[in-house]
Amino acid sequence: xxxxxxxxxxxxxxxxxxxxxxxxxxxxxxxxxxxxxxxxxxxxxxxxxxxxxxxxxxxxxxxxxxxxxxxxxxxxxxxxxxxxxxxxxxxxxxxxxxxxxxxxxxxxxxxxxxxxxxxxxxxxxxxxxxxxxxxxxxxxxxxxxxxxxxxxxxxxxxxxx
Amino acid sequence: xxxxxxxxxxxxxxxxxxxxxxxxxxxxxxxxxxxxxxxxxxxxxxxxxxxxxxxxxxxxxxxxxxxxxxxxxxxxxxxxxxxxxxxxxxxxxxxxxxxxxxxxxxxxxxxxxxxxxxxxxxxxxxxxxxxxxxxxxxxxxxxxxxxxxxxxxxxxxxxxx
DNA sequence: TATTGTTATACTCTATAACTATA
DNA sequence: TATAGTTATAGAGTATAACAATA
Numbered sequence: 001x002x003x004x005x006x007x008x009x010x011x012x013x014x015x016x017x018x019x020x021x022x023x024x025x026x027x028x029x030x031x032x033x034x035x036x037x038x039x040x041x042x043x044x045x046x047x048x049x050x051x052x053x054x055x056x057x058x059x060x061x062x063x064x065x066x067x068x069x070x071x072x073x074x075x076x077x078x079x080x081x082x083x084x085x086x087x088x089x090x091x092x093x094x095x096x097x098x099x100x101x102x103x104x105x106x107x108x109x110x111x112x113x114x115x116x117x118x119x120x121x122x123x124x125x126x127x128x129x130x131x132x133x134x135x136x137x138x139x140x141x142x143x144x145x146x147x148x149x150x151x152x153x154x155x156x157x158x159x160x161x
Numbered sequence: 162x163x164x165x166x167x168x169x170x171x172x173x174x175x176x177x178x179x180x181x182x183x184x185x186x187x188x189x190x191x192x193x194x195x196x197x198x199x200x201x202x203x204x205x206x207x208x209x210x211x212x213x214x215x216x217x218x219x220x221x222x223x224x225x226x227x228x229x230x231x232x233x234x235x236x237x238x239x240x241x242x243x244x245x246x247x248x249x250x251x252x253x254x255x256x257x258x259x260x261x262x263x264x265x266x267x268x269x270x271x272x273x274x275x276x277x278x279x280x281x282x283x284x285x286x287x288x289x290x291x292x293x294x295x296x297x298x299x300x301x302x303x304x305x306x307x308x309x310x311x312x313x314x315x316x317x318x319x320x321x322x
Numbered sequence: 323t324a325t326t327g328t329t330a331t332a333c334t335c336t337a338t339a340a341c342t343a344t345a
Numbered sequence: 346t347a348t349a350g351t352t353a354t355a356g357a358g359t360a361t362a363a364c365a366a367t368a
Contacts, residue, residue: 002289017321026230027291028223032298032310032322033204035317037219040201041244042321043194058198059358062189069187070354074325083178083202088359090327112326130188137193143319149193152320155313156196160178160203220335237349249336251350271343273349 017041041141050136056129059084063092064118064126067102072115074107101125178202204301211297217290220245224253225279225287228263233276236267262286 036097047058059082066081067073075113079089093116096102101122104114118126141149178199189195208219227242228234240250247261254277257263262283263277279287302310 018241020241020334021240023227023234023238024230025244026226027295028226030314031294032206032302032314032317033219033294034223035314035321036197036200036204038321039197039317040349043197046196057357058194062195065187065189066184069185073184074326077181077184079180080179080183080184084358086327087329087361090329090360107326110368111331117179133194134188141193141320143322148316148319152316153191153193153196155305155316156193156200156311158207158309159302159313160196160199161304218334246337247333247350248338248352251352252335268349271345271349273342289348301354 009153046136046140047133052131054125054129054132059092060095061129061133063096064101064122064129067104067116068118068123068126071117072105072107074110074113074115078116096122185244205303207297208294211293212290215286215290215293220253221256222290222294224257225283225290228277228315229279229284229287232278233266233273234275235274237274241276257283 044058047061051061062082063078066078075089076086077094078093079086082089082092084092093102093114094106097104100119101123103117103119105117107113107115144152199287205219208222212222223243227239236250236254237247239254242245242254243250254263254265254275256263261280261292264277264278264280264283268274268276305313
Protein backbone atom coordinates (compact mmCIF):
# COMPACT_ATOMS: atom_id res chain seq x y z
CA UNK A 1 0.00 0.00 0.00
CA UNK A 2 2.88 2.35 0.73
CA UNK A 3 3.63 4.28 -2.43
CA UNK A 4 6.36 6.46 -1.01
CA UNK A 5 8.69 6.45 1.93
CA UNK A 6 7.00 7.99 4.90
CA UNK A 7 9.01 10.62 6.68
CA UNK A 8 9.04 9.93 10.40
CA UNK A 9 7.44 12.81 12.15
CA UNK A 10 9.57 14.89 14.47
CA UNK A 11 9.77 13.46 17.94
CA UNK A 12 7.07 15.02 20.11
CA UNK A 13 8.48 17.01 22.96
CA UNK A 14 8.39 15.22 26.26
CA UNK A 15 5.56 16.80 28.19
CA UNK A 16 6.54 17.39 31.74
CA UNK A 17 4.16 19.01 34.15
CA UNK A 18 6.25 20.84 36.64
CA UNK A 19 4.81 21.78 39.97
CA UNK A 20 4.62 25.57 40.01
CA UNK A 21 6.24 26.87 43.18
CA UNK A 22 4.29 29.14 45.49
CA UNK A 23 1.01 28.23 43.89
CA UNK A 24 -2.02 27.00 45.81
CA UNK A 25 -3.30 23.79 44.23
CA UNK A 26 -6.31 23.77 46.53
CA UNK A 27 -8.36 20.57 46.35
CA UNK A 28 -6.35 19.21 43.46
CA UNK A 29 -3.76 17.78 45.82
CA UNK A 30 -6.40 15.62 47.46
CA UNK A 31 -7.87 14.29 44.24
CA UNK A 32 -6.79 10.93 42.94
CA UNK A 33 -7.91 12.00 39.51
CA UNK A 34 -5.42 14.84 39.38
CA UNK A 35 -2.61 12.67 40.76
CA UNK A 36 -3.27 10.08 38.09
CA UNK A 37 -3.37 12.71 35.39
CA UNK A 38 -0.01 14.03 36.52
CA UNK A 39 1.45 10.55 36.60
CA UNK A 40 0.08 9.84 33.17
CA UNK A 41 1.68 12.91 31.66
CA UNK A 42 4.96 12.15 33.39
CA UNK A 43 5.13 8.57 32.21
CA UNK A 44 4.12 9.55 28.72
CA UNK A 45 7.08 11.94 28.72
CA UNK A 46 9.42 9.17 29.86
CA UNK A 47 8.00 6.84 27.25
CA UNK A 48 8.63 9.42 24.55
CA UNK A 49 12.22 9.86 25.63
CA UNK A 50 12.84 6.14 25.96
CA UNK A 51 11.53 5.35 22.49
CA UNK A 52 12.88 8.42 20.73
CA UNK A 53 13.55 7.78 17.07
CA UNK A 54 11.38 4.68 17.02
CA UNK A 55 8.32 6.59 15.87
CA UNK A 56 6.00 5.10 18.40
CA UNK A 57 3.36 6.11 20.95
CA UNK A 58 1.75 4.32 23.87
CA UNK A 59 -1.24 3.11 21.82
CA UNK A 60 1.05 1.85 19.06
CA UNK A 61 3.15 -0.02 21.59
CA UNK A 62 0.06 -1.53 23.18
CA UNK A 63 -1.24 -2.60 19.79
CA UNK A 64 2.00 -4.30 18.77
CA UNK A 65 2.24 -6.19 22.05
CA UNK A 66 -1.34 -7.38 21.90
CA UNK A 67 -1.17 -8.42 18.27
CA UNK A 68 2.08 -10.25 19.01
CA UNK A 69 0.51 -12.13 21.90
CA UNK A 70 -2.75 -12.84 20.06
CA UNK A 71 -2.07 -13.59 16.40
CA UNK A 72 -5.16 -13.39 14.25
CA UNK A 73 -6.74 -10.66 16.37
CA UNK A 74 -9.45 -8.69 14.58
CA UNK A 75 -9.44 -4.93 14.18
CA UNK A 76 -12.62 -4.64 16.19
CA UNK A 77 -11.03 -6.36 19.19
CA UNK A 78 -7.92 -4.26 18.79
CA UNK A 79 -10.09 -1.18 19.04
CA UNK A 80 -11.66 -2.50 22.23
CA UNK A 81 -8.29 -3.11 23.83
CA UNK A 82 -7.22 0.42 23.05
CA UNK A 83 -10.57 1.97 23.86
CA UNK A 84 -10.98 3.52 20.41
CA UNK A 85 -13.52 3.24 17.60
CA UNK A 86 -13.21 0.68 14.82
CA UNK A 87 -12.30 3.35 12.31
CA UNK A 88 -9.36 4.31 14.47
CA UNK A 89 -8.18 0.74 14.79
CA UNK A 90 -8.30 0.54 11.02
CA UNK A 91 -6.16 3.62 10.53
CA UNK A 92 -3.70 2.32 13.07
CA UNK A 93 -3.53 -0.99 11.21
CA UNK A 94 -2.97 0.88 7.94
CA UNK A 95 -0.12 2.74 9.59
CA UNK A 96 1.50 -0.53 10.68
CA UNK A 97 0.99 -2.15 7.32
CA UNK A 98 2.58 0.77 5.47
CA UNK A 99 5.66 0.13 7.57
CA UNK A 100 5.44 -3.63 7.14
CA UNK A 101 5.11 -4.27 10.87
CA UNK A 102 1.71 -5.93 10.73
CA UNK A 103 0.05 -8.09 8.12
CA UNK A 104 -3.63 -8.54 7.41
CA UNK A 105 -4.59 -12.10 6.62
CA UNK A 106 -8.01 -13.44 5.78
CA UNK A 107 -9.66 -14.80 8.86
CA UNK A 108 -10.48 -18.49 8.48
CA UNK A 109 -13.66 -18.23 10.55
CA UNK A 110 -15.20 -15.03 9.34
CA UNK A 111 -14.94 -13.74 5.80
CA UNK A 112 -15.71 -10.21 6.94
CA UNK A 113 -12.82 -9.93 9.34
CA UNK A 114 -9.08 -9.63 8.99
CA UNK A 115 -6.71 -11.48 11.25
CA UNK A 116 -3.78 -9.34 12.31
CA UNK A 117 -0.28 -10.75 12.55
CA UNK A 118 3.14 -9.30 13.25
CA UNK A 119 5.64 -9.60 10.42
CA UNK A 120 9.20 -10.70 11.15
CA UNK A 121 10.15 -7.04 11.17
CA UNK A 122 7.26 -6.30 13.48
CA UNK A 123 8.37 -9.01 15.89
CA UNK A 124 11.87 -7.62 16.00
CA UNK A 125 10.75 -4.06 16.60
CA UNK A 126 8.23 -5.11 19.22
CA UNK A 127 10.94 -7.00 21.10
CA UNK A 128 13.21 -3.97 21.02
CA UNK A 129 10.40 -1.71 22.19
CA UNK A 130 9.61 -4.02 25.09
CA UNK A 131 13.22 -3.83 26.23
CA UNK A 132 13.25 -0.07 26.12
CA UNK A 133 9.92 0.30 27.83
CA UNK A 134 10.99 -2.05 30.60
CA UNK A 135 14.23 -0.16 31.10
CA UNK A 136 12.26 3.05 31.24
CA UNK A 137 9.91 1.69 33.88
CA UNK A 138 12.90 0.59 35.88
CA UNK A 139 14.30 4.10 35.76
CA UNK A 140 10.99 5.80 36.26
CA UNK A 141 10.14 3.82 39.36
CA UNK A 142 13.61 4.09 40.86
CA UNK A 143 12.16 6.25 43.63
CA UNK A 144 10.00 3.37 44.75
CA UNK A 145 11.02 0.24 46.57
CA UNK A 146 10.04 -3.02 44.85
CA UNK A 147 7.35 -3.42 47.47
CA UNK A 148 5.95 0.03 46.78
CA UNK A 149 6.01 -0.57 43.07
CA UNK A 150 4.04 -3.78 43.28
CA UNK A 151 1.66 -2.20 45.78
CA UNK A 152 1.02 0.64 43.37
CA UNK A 153 0.37 -1.83 40.58
CA UNK A 154 -2.01 -3.77 42.81
CA UNK A 155 -3.96 -0.68 43.88
CA UNK A 156 -4.33 0.57 40.33
CA UNK A 157 -5.58 -2.83 39.19
CA UNK A 158 -8.03 -2.92 42.06
CA UNK A 159 -9.25 0.53 41.11
CA UNK A 160 -10.00 -0.26 37.49
CA UNK A 161 -11.59 -3.58 38.32
CA UNK B 162 -16.54 39.01 23.34
CA UNK B 163 -19.38 36.55 22.98
CA UNK B 164 -21.54 37.68 20.10
CA UNK B 165 -23.94 34.78 20.13
CA UNK B 166 -25.08 32.11 22.49
CA UNK B 167 -22.74 29.18 22.33
CA UNK B 168 -24.40 25.82 21.95
CA UNK B 169 -23.01 23.39 24.47
CA UNK B 170 -21.41 20.55 22.64
CA UNK B 171 -22.94 17.12 23.04
CA UNK B 172 -21.65 15.30 26.07
CA UNK B 173 -18.71 13.13 25.05
CA UNK B 174 -19.32 9.49 25.56
CA UNK B 175 -17.74 8.09 28.69
CA UNK B 176 -14.73 6.17 27.52
CA UNK B 177 -14.50 2.90 29.29
CA UNK B 178 -11.73 0.49 28.51
CA UNK B 179 -13.09 -2.93 29.16
CA UNK B 180 -10.77 -5.80 29.72
CA UNK B 181 -11.29 -8.12 26.78
CA UNK B 182 -11.89 -11.63 28.04
CA UNK B 183 -9.72 -14.47 26.85
CA UNK B 184 -7.09 -12.11 25.51
CA UNK B 185 -3.42 -12.32 26.42
CA UNK B 186 -2.21 -8.92 27.59
CA UNK B 187 1.38 -10.16 27.76
CA UNK B 188 3.78 -7.71 29.39
CA UNK B 189 1.18 -4.99 29.61
CA UNK B 190 -0.10 -6.37 32.89
CA UNK B 191 3.29 -5.86 34.48
CA UNK B 192 3.76 -2.29 33.27
CA UNK B 193 2.91 0.59 35.53
CA UNK B 194 2.55 2.77 32.47
CA UNK B 195 -0.30 0.68 31.13
CA UNK B 196 -1.99 0.45 34.52
CA UNK B 197 -1.88 4.23 34.84
CA UNK B 198 -3.22 4.70 31.35
CA UNK B 199 -6.13 2.41 32.13
CA UNK B 200 -6.82 4.24 35.36
CA UNK B 201 -6.66 7.56 33.58
CA UNK B 202 -9.20 6.52 30.98
CA UNK B 203 -11.47 5.07 33.64
CA UNK B 204 -11.42 8.16 35.81
CA UNK B 205 -11.90 10.41 32.85
CA UNK B 206 -15.02 8.41 32.05
CA UNK B 207 -16.30 8.82 35.60
CA UNK B 208 -15.51 12.51 35.49
CA UNK B 209 -17.48 12.89 32.29
CA UNK B 210 -20.48 11.14 33.80
CA UNK B 211 -20.30 13.06 37.05
CA UNK B 212 -20.18 16.43 35.33
CA UNK B 213 -22.57 15.65 32.50
CA UNK B 214 -24.38 18.72 31.26
CA UNK B 215 -21.88 21.06 32.86
CA UNK B 216 -19.80 21.31 29.71
CA UNK B 217 -16.51 20.73 31.41
CA UNK B 218 -13.36 18.64 31.07
CA UNK B 219 -10.53 17.78 33.44
CA UNK B 220 -8.30 20.64 32.23
CA UNK B 221 -11.17 23.10 32.53
CA UNK B 222 -11.88 21.94 36.05
CA UNK B 223 -8.23 22.22 36.99
CA UNK B 224 -8.04 25.71 35.55
CA UNK B 225 -11.10 26.94 37.44
CA UNK B 226 -9.83 25.55 40.74
CA UNK B 227 -6.38 27.05 40.32
CA UNK B 228 -7.68 30.43 39.24
CA UNK B 229 -10.07 30.41 42.17
CA UNK B 230 -7.29 29.64 44.62
CA UNK B 231 -4.83 32.07 43.04
CA UNK B 232 -6.64 35.21 41.91
CA UNK B 233 -4.58 37.31 39.53
CA UNK B 234 -2.84 34.29 38.02
CA UNK B 235 -1.32 34.95 34.60
CA UNK B 236 -2.13 32.94 31.49
CA UNK B 237 1.46 31.80 31.23
CA UNK B 238 1.39 30.27 34.70
CA UNK B 239 -1.97 28.72 33.95
CA UNK B 240 -0.42 27.04 30.95
CA UNK B 241 2.38 25.67 33.13
CA UNK B 242 -0.05 24.22 35.65
CA UNK B 243 -1.89 22.44 32.88
CA UNK B 244 1.21 21.47 30.94
CA UNK B 245 0.08 23.23 27.77
CA UNK B 246 1.46 26.05 25.60
CA UNK B 247 0.60 29.69 26.19
CA UNK B 248 -1.58 29.80 23.12
CA UNK B 249 -3.66 27.01 24.56
CA UNK B 250 -4.02 28.76 27.88
CA UNK B 251 -5.24 31.78 26.00
CA UNK B 252 -7.90 29.87 24.10
CA UNK B 253 -9.02 28.29 27.32
CA UNK B 254 -9.28 31.72 28.93
CA UNK B 255 -11.27 32.97 25.95
CA UNK B 256 -13.62 30.04 26.39
CA UNK B 257 -14.17 30.92 30.05
CA UNK B 258 -14.61 34.59 29.31
CA UNK B 259 -17.22 33.93 26.64
CA UNK B 260 -19.20 32.13 29.33
CA UNK B 261 -18.53 34.82 31.92
CA UNK B 262 -16.78 32.42 34.28
CA UNK B 263 -13.42 34.17 34.29
CA UNK B 264 -12.46 37.80 33.98
CA UNK B 265 -9.25 39.29 32.67
CA UNK B 266 -8.04 42.28 34.65
CA UNK B 267 -4.98 44.36 34.01
CA UNK B 268 -2.13 43.16 36.15
CA UNK B 269 -0.92 45.87 38.50
CA UNK B 270 2.70 44.76 38.27
CA UNK B 271 3.15 44.02 34.61
CA UNK B 272 1.41 45.88 31.82
CA UNK B 273 1.93 42.95 29.47
CA UNK B 274 0.11 40.41 31.56
CA UNK B 275 -3.48 39.76 32.46
CA UNK B 276 -4.54 38.72 35.91
CA UNK B 277 -7.23 36.05 35.86
CA UNK B 278 -10.14 36.11 38.30
CA UNK B 279 -13.27 34.04 38.75
CA UNK B 280 -16.52 35.94 38.34
CA UNK B 281 -19.35 35.40 40.80
CA UNK B 282 -20.84 32.96 38.34
CA UNK B 283 -17.48 31.27 37.99
CA UNK B 284 -17.19 30.89 41.76
CA UNK B 285 -20.59 29.30 41.97
CA UNK B 286 -19.95 26.86 39.15
CA UNK B 287 -16.52 25.96 40.48
CA UNK B 288 -18.02 25.19 43.88
CA UNK B 289 -20.65 22.98 42.31
CA UNK B 290 -18.03 21.20 40.21
CA UNK B 291 -15.89 20.53 43.26
CA UNK B 292 -18.83 18.89 44.98
CA UNK B 293 -19.54 16.66 42.05
CA UNK B 294 -15.94 15.73 41.51
CA UNK B 295 -15.53 14.85 45.17
CA UNK B 296 -18.64 12.72 45.13
CA UNK B 297 -17.33 11.00 42.04
CA UNK B 298 -14.00 10.26 43.67
CA UNK B 299 -15.83 8.85 46.63
CA UNK B 300 -17.76 6.54 44.38
CA UNK B 301 -14.85 5.70 42.17
CA UNK B 302 -12.62 4.71 45.04
CA UNK B 303 -15.32 2.77 46.88
CA UNK B 304 -13.39 -0.42 46.20
CA UNK B 305 -10.47 0.89 48.23
CA UNK B 306 -10.22 1.23 51.97
CA UNK B 307 -9.34 4.73 53.21
CA UNK B 308 -5.87 3.45 53.97
CA UNK B 309 -5.44 2.10 50.46
CA UNK B 310 -6.72 5.30 48.96
CA UNK B 311 -4.25 7.48 50.82
CA UNK B 312 -1.46 5.00 50.11
CA UNK B 313 -2.25 5.23 46.42
CA UNK B 314 -2.20 9.00 46.60
CA UNK B 315 1.12 8.91 48.42
CA UNK B 316 2.74 6.53 45.94
CA UNK B 317 1.60 8.55 42.94
CA UNK B 318 2.93 11.74 44.49
CA UNK B 319 6.23 10.04 45.22
CA UNK B 320 6.40 8.85 41.66
CA UNK B 321 5.94 12.23 40.04
CA UNK B 322 8.23 13.89 42.50
C1' DT C 323 -30.96 -7.88 11.42
C1' DA C 324 -26.29 -7.47 13.29
C1' DT C 325 -21.45 -7.10 12.55
C1' DT C 326 -16.67 -6.16 10.02
C1' DG C 327 -14.25 -3.28 7.73
C1' DT C 328 -14.23 0.84 5.24
C1' DT C 329 -14.79 5.77 3.68
C1' DA C 330 -15.80 10.51 4.38
C1' DT C 331 -16.06 14.12 7.33
C1' DA C 332 -15.58 16.92 11.35
C1' DC C 333 -14.06 18.37 15.74
C1' DT C 334 -11.06 18.85 19.95
C1' DC C 335 -6.81 19.63 21.70
C1' DT C 336 -2.47 21.14 21.27
C1' DA C 337 1.80 22.68 18.97
C1' DT C 338 4.84 26.02 16.45
C1' DA C 339 6.09 30.30 14.60
C1' DA C 340 5.77 35.03 13.88
C1' DC C 341 4.02 39.43 15.57
C1' DT C 342 3.17 43.50 19.26
C1' DA C 343 3.77 45.67 23.34
C1' DT C 344 5.93 45.94 27.09
C1' DA C 345 9.98 44.67 30.47
C1' DT D 346 17.10 40.86 24.57
C1' DA D 347 13.51 38.48 26.94
C1' DT D 348 8.71 37.89 28.13
C1' DA D 349 3.13 38.11 27.92
C1' DG D 350 -0.24 37.77 25.11
C1' DT D 351 -2.00 37.12 20.56
C1' DT D 352 -2.83 35.37 15.83
C1' DA D 353 -2.57 32.08 12.17
C1' DT D 354 -1.84 27.68 10.85
C1' DA D 355 -1.20 22.81 11.11
C1' DG D 356 -1.28 18.22 12.79
C1' DA D 357 -2.50 14.07 15.64
C1' DG D 358 -6.08 11.58 17.42
C1' DT D 359 -10.50 10.25 17.54
C1' DA D 360 -15.56 10.40 16.77
C1' DT D 361 -19.86 9.70 13.99
C1' DA D 362 -22.50 8.26 10.15
C1' DA D 363 -23.37 5.81 6.12
C1' DC D 364 -22.12 1.96 3.01
C1' DA D 365 -20.89 -2.91 1.17
C1' DA D 366 -20.02 -7.57 2.17
C1' DT D 367 -20.92 -11.19 5.09
C1' DA D 368 -22.98 -13.49 9.27
